Amino acid sequence: MLVLLDDGRLIVAKSYAFNPHVRGFISRLNRLGFAHTVQHADLSVVMGYYSGQQVQERHSDMQMAAKNLFEKAVALRASDIHIRVSKRLRTQIFFRIHNDLEFVEEYSFDYGEKLCSTIYQAMADVSDSTFEHMSRQDARISEKSKIPINLDGIRIATSPQVDGYIMVLRLLYNDTSSDLDLVKLGYEQFQSDSIEYMKKKPTGVMIIGGPTGSGKSTTLQRVLGSIIHETQGRKHIITVEDPPEYPIPGAVQTPVANADTEEARSKEFQKAIKAAMRLDPDIIMLSEVRDNPTARLVVQAAMTGHQVWTTVHANSALAIIDRLRDLGVHADLLTDPTVIGGLICQRLVKQLCPHCKAPLTENLGRYDERDIKRFMHVLHMDKVFIQGDGCDQCRGSGTMGRTVVAETVMTDNELMKYIKNGDRLAALNYVRQQGVMSMLDHAIKKINLGIVDPFQAEDIVGVLNAGLTEK
Ligand SMILES: [Zn+2]
Known part of the structure; x- marks a missing residue:
């Protein structure tokens, strides 16, 4: 019926203004000499x-x-926290550590409900939001007091599942930006050099291919960070991201508004790119090309004198061109090296724990003879190590972090001529002559250095004796 606030306001529900309890309460305040002002409001305000x-x-x-x-x-240096809330299976929490999900703890269904609604309603930067389990919702926590000191923020994504829902929290570490060197991510020096060359191109689209979780956004963040560092802020860089994953100090980062459907999302993306192009940028970064309208806008941005960096789902550097063709970009534009300036493809492979890795040659009996025969064609068997049983240093996992395997292709007229003629083999041979290492070769090199397990590498890049990485 009423509420007495700290500032002395007594809010009384209009419909209870003459209620004896309300009148009794007011006369008691008067008797006690308690300073207050009565305001009438709807019952809902009081409630x-x-x-x-x-x-x-x-x-x-x-x-x-x-x-x-x-x-x-x-x-534990987890990259994600998964909270699965299920009526049947209760609440299960997992951490993703070095790309694998590890079960952490289990709670009641109610506990999960409270935890998720608190994270969404009381901790995320969304105002007047309610947590609705049955719809897909995205948000972010960036208030420093609410997150550990080594994080810049936490990205929240939720989705319903059969008898409950799942909330995935991506932890955005702030120490990743301190080092801009691509070689430290696992790139070879000559690969890093060719990306340097791409950075110098005044116009054109530079594209990184790879599936989700292949480290593309980390590479992009480092590339843009190094451009800002080297040009001391003389370049106007605008990003269009869905949503921004890492802070890039010195760049203007614009998020794409949340949308419920794929179509609405695409529209928001297009709006954001068009807006970015009107803001006089030198360099535009678009987090992902995923449909025809965004692909066309990206090409348009390059043709109107911008350097553009973006990513696409593709399995090899040359397959990026195919992917863009599938998305409806005209072949003449795709084979113009001033429009398509550079092609990069990358994957992440687990690095072996140096303390407990085991020599392959001492464990041959554990494997299928056919696998070993296949390896003998491409590997220096006596230098190859496999994942060990785990030790204190690697928390029993046998691996420590991940390393990039990549291929980087700088485009030029000759390469584009082969692509235009549909001569895939000639294009690959030409790229090889330029000294470009395929992603598979890169993986083999790391296996022969004893830092990557050959079986784990095959899971990521395919069979090791496949020769040229076609697709
Ligand atoms: Zn170990």
Whole structure:
């Protein structure tokens, strides 16, 4: 019926203004000499004060629990936290560590409900939001007091599942930006040099191919970071991201508005790219080309005198061209080296723990003879190591972090001539003559150095004796 606030306002629901309890309460305040001003409002306003307060109280304990969970994940250097809330299976929490999901703990269904709604409603940067399990929602936590010190933010994505829902939290570490060297990610020096060359091109689209989770955004972030560093801010860089994953100090990062459907999302993307082009940029970064309208806009941006960096789902550097053709970019534009300036493709492969890795030659009995025969054609068997049993240094996992295997192709008239004629083999041979290493060759090199397990590499780049990486 009423609520007395700290500032002395007594909010009374209009419909209860003459209620004896309300009148009794007011006369008691007067008797006690308690300074107050009476304001009448709708019942819903009064109730709003109470429910708001209750929500806050309920959230504060859970906020501590959530923050502890984040700290625990950061200590293990997890990239993601998965919270699966299911009526049947209760609440299960997993961390993704070095690309593998590891089960962490289990709680009741109710606990998961509270945890997820607290993270979404009380911790994320969304105002007046309610957590709706049955719809897909994205948000972000960036308030420093709510996240561990080594994080720039946490990206939240939720989706319903059969008897509950899942919330995935991507932890955005802030120490990744401190080092802009691509070689430290696993690129070869000559690959890093060819990306340097692409950075010098005044116009054209530079494209990184690879599936989700292949480290494309980290590479992009480092490339743009190094351009800003080297030009000391003389280049106007605008990013269009869905949503921004890492902060790039010195770039103007614009998010793409949330949308429910793929079509609406595409429209938002197009709007954001067009807006970016009107803001007088030198360099535009678009997080992903995924459909015909965005592909055309990217090409248009390059043709109107911009350097553009973007990513696409493709399995090899040359397959990026095919992918863009599938997305409806005209062949004449695709084979113009001033429009398509550079092609990069990358994957991430686990690095062996140097403390417990095991020589392959001492474990031959564990493997199929056919695998070993296949390896003998391409590997220096006595230099190859496989994943060991795990030790204290690697928390029993046998691996430590991941390393890039990549191929980088600079485009020129001759290469484009072969592509235009549909002569794939000539194009590949030409690229090879230029000294370009295929992603498969790169993986083989790392296996022969004993830093990557051959079986794990095959899971990522395909069979090792396949020769040229066609697709
Ligand atoms: Zn180890």
